[in-house]
Amino acid sequence: MTAATTTTSTNGFTGWVHSAIAWLDARGRAAWITLMVLGFILFWPVGLAILFYMIWSNRMSGFACRRHSARTAPVGPGFTGNAAFDAYKADTLRRLEEEQAQFEGYLQRLREAKEKAEFDAFMEERRKAAAATTAAAPEDQPDN
Numbered sequence: 001m002t003a004a005t006t007t008t009s010t011n012g013f014t015g016w017v018h019s020a021i022a023w024l025d026a027r028g029r030a031a032w033i034t035l036m037v038l039g040f041i042l043f044w045p046v047g048l049a050i051l052f053y054m055i056w057s058n059r060m061s062g063f064a065c066r067r068h069s070a071r072t073a074p075v076g077p078g079f080t081g082n083a084a085f086d087a088y089k090a091d092t093l094r095r096l097e098e099e100q101a102q103f104e105g106y107l108q109r110l111r112e113a114k115e116k117a118e119f120d121a122f123m124e125e126r127r128k129a130a131a132a133t134t135a136a137a138p139e140d141q142p143d144n
Helices: 003-027 029-042 044-056 063-070 083-140
Strands: none
Touching (some): 029 044
16 A cells, blocks of 8 residues: 555545534534434444543534534634734734843843852852961961
């Protein structure tokens, strides 16, 4: 079997499944429930699979069936269909992302400055402790 044949048979099956789902959506919740009951009667795992699919895809709510069948042109996520508003929204989101990047850069510089100040204070304390130790060391040694 060649790759072209495999692709065609797979697309044929998925096309058939999508058309069956569209057909059931057009008939509403009663068609889905009927299919589920028939699935339970014929072979219970099929009915259970249909039930899980109906719950997962929100087909139990009647509105979902009408919404899926009535949609003519898919509207992408985040697009309202109003070009002016979508352009404004995209520009505002871009500006907010730039401001967020600038603010994160500011916070990073602030953290680095704080860490440098803490490290410098630690090194100064260490130098003072070392100087005090070396200054006190000759006095503590006994004379021979």
